[in-house]
Amino acid sequence: MRRPALLTLNAGSSSVKFSLFLVEDDTIVETPHVWGQIDGIGTAHPRWRVRRGKNPSETVALSLTGSLDQQHEDAFTHLVDWLSTHVDDVKILATGHRIVHGGARFHEPVRLTPEMVTELEQLVPLAPLHQPHNLRPIKRMLERRADWVQVGCFDTAFHTTQPKLAQMFPLPRKLFDEGIRRYGFHGLSYDYVSRRLPEVLGPERAKGRVIIAHLGNGASLCALREGKSVATTMGFTTIDGLMMGTRSGSIDPGLVLHLIEYGGMSVTQVDHMLYKESGLLGVSGISQDMRELLASDDPHAREAVELFCYRLVREIGSLAAALGGLDALVFTAGIGEHAAPVRARVIERLDWLGAVLDPQANERIAGIAGRIDAPDSRVALAVVPTNEEAMIARYTLEVLRREGSATIAANPPAADANR
Ligand SMILES: Nc1ncnc2c1ncn2[C@@H]1O[C@H](COP(=O)(O)OP(=O)(O)O)[C@@H](O)[C@H]1O
Ligand SMILES: CC(=O)OP(=O)(O)O
Numbered sequence: 362m363r364r365p366a367l368l369t370l371n372a373g374s375s376s377v378k379f380s381l382f383l384v385e386d387d388t389i390v391e392t393p394h395v396w397g398q399i400d401g402i403g404t405a406h407p408r409w410r411v412r413r414g415k416n417p418s419e420t421v422a423l424s425l426t427g428s429l430d431q432q433h434e435d436a437f438t439h440l441v442d443w444l445s446t447h448v449d450d451v452k453i454l455a456t457g458h459r460i461v462h463g464g465a466r467f468h469e470p471v472r473l474t475p476e477m478v479t480e481l482e483q484l485v486p487l488a489p490l491h492q493p494h495n496l497r498p499i500k501r502m503l504e505r506r507a508d509w510v511q512v513g514c515f516d517t518a519f520h521t522t523q524p525k526l527a528q529m530f531p532l533p534r535k536l537f538d539e540g541i542r543r544y545g546f547h548g549l550s551y552d553y554v555s556r557r558l559p560e561v562l563g564p565e566r567a568k569g570r571v572i573i574a575h576l577g578n579g580a581s582l583c584a585l586r587e588g589k590s591v592a593t594t595m596g597f598t599t600i601d602g603l604m605m606g607t608r609s610g611s612i613d614p615g616l617v618l619h620l621i622e623y624g625g626m627s628v629t630q631v632d633h634m635l636y637k638e639s640g641l642l643g644v645s646g647i648s649q650d651m652r653e654l655l656a657s658d659d660p661h662a663r664e665a666v667e668l669f670c671y672r673l674v675r676e677i678g679s680l681a682a683a684l685g686g687l688d689a690l691v692f693t694a695g696i697g698e699h700a701a702p703v704r705a706r707v708i709e710r711l712d713w714l715g716a717v718l719d720p721q722a723n724e725r726i727a728g729i730a731g732r733i734d735a736p737d738s739r740v741a742l743a744v745v746p747t748n749e750e751a752m753i754a755r756y757t758l759e760v761l762r763r764e765g766s767a768t769i770a771a772n773p774p775a776a777d778a779n780r
């Protein structure tokens with residue numbers, strides 16, 4: 362008999378991650394039945410890994426070529442083919458999707474309709490490295506059968522708790538009223554990590570002035586009080602804030618005008634440069650992948666890593682000021698979880714806040730949540746592996762419960778649903 366399960370899809374800018382979570386007694390079994398990810402999309406070394414239950418992960422050979430869009434599309438097709446040929450013991454109740462931009466309308470997870478998808482497509486220019494890859498699988502599935510349950514979970518939703526001042530740009534007021542405001546992203550990740558803070562920091566400190574650093578190929582910071590977002594470094598689009606794999610982060614807006622007016626660049630060229638040719642890749646001239654840069658002796662690779670850390674420290678300072686001090690700093694996502702030298706360089710520069718690293722704990726920690734601060738540190742320092750898929754699964758189940766069990770019974774098996 363096939364067991365009921367939820368499928369989650371999370372397309373990041375350099376990765377596609379999926380999980381199949383079994384549903385037993387109307388709750389989600391925490392360890393995914395099957396987990397998989399294709400990462401390094403857009404780099405010279407894409408990797409495809411899968412894990413069943415608690416078994417060690419297996420690496421599957423994969424080569425991706427062509428434009429970034431083509432590589433994302435092929436990665437998704439690859440994943441669907443693998444699922445339909447390797448998994449036949451589950452019955453999918455619903456698919457939960459990460460959708461990076463929910464704009465001004467979508468503040469909570471919803472069952473998606475074709476009309477909503479059309480509306481969400483209007484936001485593609487504000488998150489061009491994500492939104493198309495988030496929406497493509499939904500469209501494919503909805504086109505095949507409108508009654509299959511597709512749930513959208515939005516990165517922007519977590520930041521709706523930001524006070525109005527944190528959401529405002531100092532621009533003419535009418536633009537704010539039209540939805541031109543700081544939305545913020547990586548919300549599913551912050552949501553997940555914030556729920557784990559009591560266990561890692563203790564219940565009191567978890568409610569205090571906390572900054573979570575989500576450092577993946579895309580990177581941002583979130584300032585929290587009482588576990589809720591009060592400020593974040595990404596804004597209207599996913600370019601803002603920190604330096605990233607291929608995105609610039611904050612730059613002088615006058616520079617954009619200058620490049621278009623006097624630099625002989627078209628709007629499309631500037632757009633391409635800011636999203637795809639800047640950040641770690643642009644400064645190093647070598648790679649967007651932090652692993653490669655840390656392993657390189659090239660002075661430009663070193664400078665790219667230094668600039669990444671410098672910009673991070675400046676933005677942490679800015680959010681600590683907004684919070685009126687700092688009780689804890691928590692690292693997550695690809696770089697935050699795995700790049701000990703980056704964490705060390707950043708924390709070294711935060712001694713003025715009273716942050717002191719335990720270097721051994723920093724080197725040792727891998728794959729689990731834990732503290733990396735020295736006993737005399739005034740700021741708690743921690744690593745918490747993110748799990749956007751678990752968050753998507755929880756929300757998807759909530760939407761299913763809202764809809765009632767009739768919908769649950771109407772859904773198809775995995776392979777059919779994704780073909
Ligand atoms: N062991 C590691 N050491 C340093 N950096 C790492 C390591 N593993 C992954 N990373 C970095 O994490 C980033 C990708 O993070 P991830 O959160 O998976 O990306 P995405 O933004 O696509 O979701 C890449 O820059 C990669 O180099
Ligand atoms: C919003 C964003 O940049 O996401 P990711 O880090 O997954 O690319």
Ligand SMILES: [Mg+2]
Pocket residue numbers: 373374577578694
């Ligand atoms: Mg990501």
